[in-house]
Amino acid sequence: MRIQLAGGAPVDVIAEYASPFALRVIAMILGIxxxxxxxxxxxxxELLAPSSQSASADAVRELHRYICTLVERLRKEKEGSADSFLGGGLVRDADNDPERLSMEELTSAAFLLLFAGYENTIRVxxxxxxxxxxxxxxxxxLRDALVEGEFPRAVIDELLRYDPPPQLAIRRFTREDVTIGSMGIARGETVMLSWASANRDPLVHSGADQLRLDRCPNPHLTFGHGEHACPGAALARMELNIGLATLFREIPGFRLAAPMSHVWRSSFRNRGVIELPVVMG
Structure with a gap:
């Protein structure tokens, strides 16, 4: 994949590079x-930054219908779909043991892969x-941090910590009345845990509001923690490394066309800019 900067005209690196790159990767994983x-x-x-409530609902229905149809097709074409993660692993397991992976579980797995592997990659x-x-x-x-064409893990982890696209963890519900600090939370209430806040905790990260590409150790929570840690963290780091390193290799010397004037999407689910124009420096 190539991105061209010709004649000094700005190019939107989100639309012209990050989105197509992430989409091709997730397409290979899901077999799209x-x-x-x-x-x-x-x-x-539309789902992540809805233009209206009805449009968002329509997007959910269409995406759910598509994924269900995709799973059914992969089940019927097991030999031809073995190269994809969904078709080669999850669908095959479901056929061998229906109790292990139901249609609902396969659909949920596809949705999880979609948002974790596609949207988050673009925004990081x-x-x-x-x-x-x-x-x-x-x-x-950032360019100087490249070592033999790739970034050290510390660089990728610091970008993930400093400004993570998923600002909030999956919502939780209290099973009983609890008090945290001076805040009372009644049984059955929705609780949203902020990864973004935890990643800037000064008791954990020295200079938490500073970007330090050599930060080590870096116990950020962008991939969760413990039994709730993201199983695809290694793949995500690899994809981000390849995506960023390729960008710097293909267009060395680029700079942001309009620094400090970015328009952020109106989405509390996933933080990111609407566009990011770049030009040659």
Whole structure:
């Protein structure tokens, strides 16, 4: 995949690079045909930053219908779909042991892979570039961190910690009345845990509001923790590393076209900018 900067005209790195890159990866994982990618991207964009309540509901229905149809097709074409994670592993397991993976569980797994592997990848690339550009040294600091064409793990983890796209964990519900500090929470209430806040905890991270690409150790919670840790964390780090390193290799010397004037999406689920224009420096 290539991104061209010609004639000094700005190019939106989100629309022209990050989104197509992440979409191709998740398409390979889920076994989505290339012809369906445009519709797939439209549904996910509407779901995460809805233009209206009815449009969001329509996107959920269409995406759910599509994923159910995809799972059924992969079940019928097991030999031809073995290269995809969904078709080669999860669907096959469900056929061998129906009690292990139901249709609902397969659909949930596909949704989880979609948001964890597609949307978050786009936003980490964008948020990471903005975070680096805002620091002293700008993108050169991030560019200089490349070692033999890739980034050390510390760099990727710091970008994930500093400005994570998923600001909140999956919602929890209290099983009994509890008091945290001076706050009383009644039984059955919804509780939202803030990863973004925990990742800036000064008791855990020295200089928590600073971007330090050599931060180590870095016990951030962007991938969860313990038994709730993301099982795809290693794959996510690899994908982010490849995506960012390729961008710097393909267009060395680029800079943000409009620093400090970004328009952020109106979504509390996933933090990211609407667009991110870049130009040659």
């Amino acid at each position: 045909p290339p012809a369906d990618l445009s519709d797939f991207r439209g549904w996910t964009d 690339i964008g948020n990471g570039l903005i975070a680096a550009a805002d620091e002293t040294g700008g993108l050169e600091m």
